[in-house]
């Protein structure tokens with residue numbers, strides 16, 4: 001019967017619904033208003049920096065698919081390593097058991113971040129942050145001096161689960177949940193020129209109740225690609241250290257080369273006590289999160305008192321296939337070729353930022369490492385809901401470029417394998433857009 005139906009459709013050419021139409025009927029997408037209904041672009045495959053649509057068109061993935069992709073889509077090396085892992089050990093319980101990919105990945109991460117001592121696995125960026133916050137809170141609990149106050153930067157974004165939302169800025173993303181978020185003291189970001197104000201606010205905020213300070217080092221991503229200097233952050237970290245307060249670096253977005261170095265923390269002279277990683281960790285192939293901590297933090301859990309166990313874990317903790325993807329991405333990251341790609345991309349981005357910063361439509365152009373951001377002038381204030389944003393996505397899609405703005409801030413954050421020709425196409429479209437403003 002199924003064969004007959006299929007044949008009937010095929011022979012008479014009867015229209016089968018498109019993927020976009022089936023999607024519209026069945027799927028609810030993230031960060032997507034439900035009205036007016038807008039069809040999702042149906043993708044059928046990817047290669048390098050390109051995504052290919054059901055409509056036969058190709059799109060340059062200039063936001064690295066929400067900042068996850070490093071080496072290109074469907075990269076054969078990562079795909080092959082995943083395939084081998086899938087037929088060896090796809091996944092296994094991670095409490096009381098372990099496996100080679102998880103151990104090797106932890107070893108290699110610790111090799112790159114030698115001031116860290118242990119790696120705790122989770123599923124994504126939000127859970128990596130949840131783990132860090134819970135670890136910091138229980139660190140104090142286990143020491144017998146419970147503390148619950150968290151200090152964070154204004155404008156921060158740390159994810160969409162409740163702890164991560166609480167640490168983030170109170171804004172349109174979290175408004176509906178406001179009363180349920182725990183209290184966090186938000187201090188100003190140490191932007192160039194306001195480093196002292198930030199440090200003073202921190203000094204005022206840190207007290208005997210403070211459990212941890214959390215920050216997105218050097219670049220606040222979803223908050224609008226806000227950039228600040230490593231020296232200012234190191235001073236902030238040092239002030240926390242002076243008071244014995246653990247520092248959490250949320251490197252979910254900045255990790256794996258995005259800021260020009262392997263980790264943003266590499267640029268800081270003072271090191272954090274915990275680091276959250278996800279996104280680029282697997283090269284954009286599989287969901288995986290990790291939280292690394294120092295021996296000082298871990299030591300608070302070194303007890304045979306079972307009530308002081310860190311009672312946290314997810315069904316898919318340290319998924320072996322995701323760890324294999326991360327190891328493959330790690331291999332590629334270590335290649336001189338990739339480091340050259342990062343260098344070339346950073347150089348290109350800097351040149352474009354310099355070139356466009358005086359455009360009449362650009363209020364501020366900024367660049368750090370491989371990321372460039374352009375804050376556009378607007379009659380309305382800079383915000384995620386700035387009306388400019390509604391024009392950006394369709395404008396660039398029409399030109400074969402995927403750019404999702406943060407309100408009136410357009411940023412370019414592509415996979416490292418993007419070609420110069422593709423980058424030129426992205427910037428040609430961007431300039432064309434600026435002319436319409």
Ligand SMILES: Cc1ncc(COP(=O)(O)O)c(C=O)c1O
Nearest residue numbers: 124125126158159216221252253
């Ligand atoms: C700095 C930072 N932390 C945490 C997250 C949350 O990560 P995920 O979306 O994987 O939960 C993000 C996501 O954009 C992020 O940029």
